[in-house]
Amino acid sequence: MKRKRNKTNGFEKWGGYMEAKKTKLEEQFAEKAAGDSNHVKSQIFKGISIFVNGYTLPSANELKRMMMENGGIYHHYHRPNITTHIIASNLPTAKLKLLKQFKIVKPEWISDSLKEGKLLSYEGYLLFIDKPNQPKIDFPVRAKNASEPTFLSEFYNNSRLHLISTMATTFKHLVNDARKRNQTDYPGRQRLKKWIEQNGVKDMLSHDSELDSGKIFMHIDMDCFFVSAGLVERPELRNLPVAVTHAKGNLSKKREGVDRGAEFGLYVKRWRGDDDENGEEDEEEVQEIRPRSTKRDGIDETDSMAEIACCSYEARKIGIKNGMLVGKALKMCPTLKLIPYNFEQYKRVAHTLYTHIMNDYTLDVEAVSCDELYLDCSHILETTKASPFELATFLRKEIKEKTQCPCSTGIGSNCLLARLATKKAKPDGQFYLEPGSVMDFMKNIDISDIPGVGRTLGHKLSTLGVSTCGELSALSLETLQSEFGNKTGLSLYKHCRGEDDRKLNYEYKPKSVSAEVNYGIRFKNKEESENFVRQLCDEVEKRLDNIEMNGKTVTLKLMIRNAEAPKESAKFLGHGFCDNITKSSSLTKSTSNSLLIFQAVNKILNQLDIEPSDLRGIGIQMNKLENRTVTGAGRIENFISNMKSNTKTNHISLNENTDNDKIVLTKVSEPKSLQSSFTHNCNKPKSVIDFFKPKEDLNSRKHNIKTTNSKSNIPHEPLVNIKMSQVDPSFLDALPTDLRLEIENELKANENQNSLYIENENSSTMEVTMTEESSKLYQHVQIDQMKEFIEEWVVTENEPKLCDNIMVSKYLCNLIRDTKTEDAYEIIRKLYRLINNKDHLAWKQSYFDIVKDVQETMLNLYDAKMKVETTFK
């Protein structure tokens, strides 16, 4: 752990040095460009920054001149997050591999664009049109729903909501972790100081007065994030109406069982709160209560139902909004440019934003989401003597340079005011809300801009004749509280006056963990639905393990097709018009164990007795989270779980027993192919476990208390009963006395039991293989890490160990299941090359064993084999 940290710091220092050097060169470049401003001929390359790699024609120098004269930027070094295009005429394969994720374009792109007098699409000038060495696998093209095994990962890979949600938690954790390190050096503050000296930006506000008036908060929000990030690689679309969506146009087909009109009618009816069908309605009354518009308005039978995740300001001017359906948006603006998602780019930009601020300015950051955060500026302003306005200007300038994306910032004396200021500043602007002008400012703020006021609350307020904060402030606290409840009433009362005493929240502590899918849920029978629920439980387990916490209550959330709803939803594989149910169950002990969660969930599911084909959405949530402890009651169960993955009882099956309500776990002999995997046979140096095990776990393993895979708490009955006779005595001797006695007692109590069992009221068949469970250990391993391991493994070992073999095999099969087939392919090729150089036959056998497993998985999932080498030279 420690070593890793030092390494990181060292790297950051080096990175900082390079960064400084780059900036210096760029400054010179900018100065030169500015000095020669009479030579600037056009802005053709505005937003484009190139890095020239190797020999080109026109030469690097000429390309540099072309860029400078026409609004572009020339980078002397490749800067992965900033350089938009790499220019090259040819590249050695090794270098190509290194750079292949970037846009590599022929130099003619620049010269031709110049000739044409406009920016041409770079796509026609890509250096590699067909990517060499890519496997051509014919995947069956059919719609996937949740009954198919690869659905969940494929869905997560394509869900924008999943992405923004997971990114938000990621950055909250990032801030948390960053604040734990001892950072004293903030180079950005020095840059800001220097910049103020040089530019002497004249501020209308004096510096001292605000510093006296308490805290200053800044709210930073990227402008239409997905669009801006997407346009980094598509600068030719800047200043056009652009929208990010899955759809490519109005290509929707009419499907059987769909009745859009009927379905939309049901939504409107529910929103209006109609219970009875009087038919006779006072038209004015309806007008008043009816929602302003629903997102399904203006959609015809064959219009695309895809959602617009984000649209540019040019599109917003036309009336297009985020969340609008593509069909409707295209009617409003037929020239609307639809661009696909680029998840990797969003992650890159967001990461740059956060690390830039935290490394260079302050750790007093509250992460709101991937593109939005609050800063407490007190320390920055104090040390730099900058005014809030200067800080905002400089910070926005740097963020734009680093990310190529615009952002807006608002500054105020509390979070609410900072946020409202940002709204006013957008797009690409900043606004400092002076303490003196708060009253005036608030009067005209729309109530829907107040945090917490959404569709429902906004509508309710509008029926009270309130639409601005000014109007809202006329209502008494009592009125608001009796109308909306105590807390909501009070916060409305304060917020409409610009008051907000909320502190920035730096310490992130999750209160719940959940996994939910309300798309693609179409099951034929109970087996399919149960199978999917199991996968969701696995997902929840994984997320709990990630944060090293356990949950004590399980909540199941279901969406069920409403009786009146058409058989098929208007949106392809959507949930349609549904009834929602949530039901929770308290466990006796907190856990992260997928099986135990499944037990609880399945019990509820069976009680509810819902026709699987009517399910449209399933969610599993864990509440009452607890940190894992290695003390008290938790220890013994940690130990037992440890035993579980260390005993030779590798393969256990849960057999159905329909006569009584118990599921009996019986030991079955392990299949040959799984022999000895993940047992202590493996724990020699260089073996997989030591290679990947996080350092902290090595520590706890020393005390034989915990493994990476440990489940600290097991409710009711232990999942696996281990008998005294199965335990290695030296194992017990190594333990502290108190723990040893505890465990010995437990083991003795188990001595007269001859089967492994868990309670389960619902009879069902489950297969639990310990190897399978253990292989989850490696799910988090990065592909690059795996490649590194494989290289080391093959090069340094004389003969392959079976456990390593199985691990690699499992890892590859998991990749394939995650639809990362191309990564798996690459790893197999690498493996082939390495093994080709080995003399020992056992290595070749290893290769064939692994390929056999892989092909089996491929056939199961895709009805296709992977094209890999089958003979050695």
Add this chain to the structure above:
DNA sequence: ATCCTCCCCTAC
């Protein structure tokens, strides 16, 4: 009073 469960709402 305070807690729990089952919602609903909101935000990104």
Add this chain to the structure above:
DNA sequence: TAAGGTAGGGGAGGAT
């Protein structure tokens, strides 16, 4: 075709 997740806050109403 399309990828409608996830976490947190809070209210209503009942149990303790």
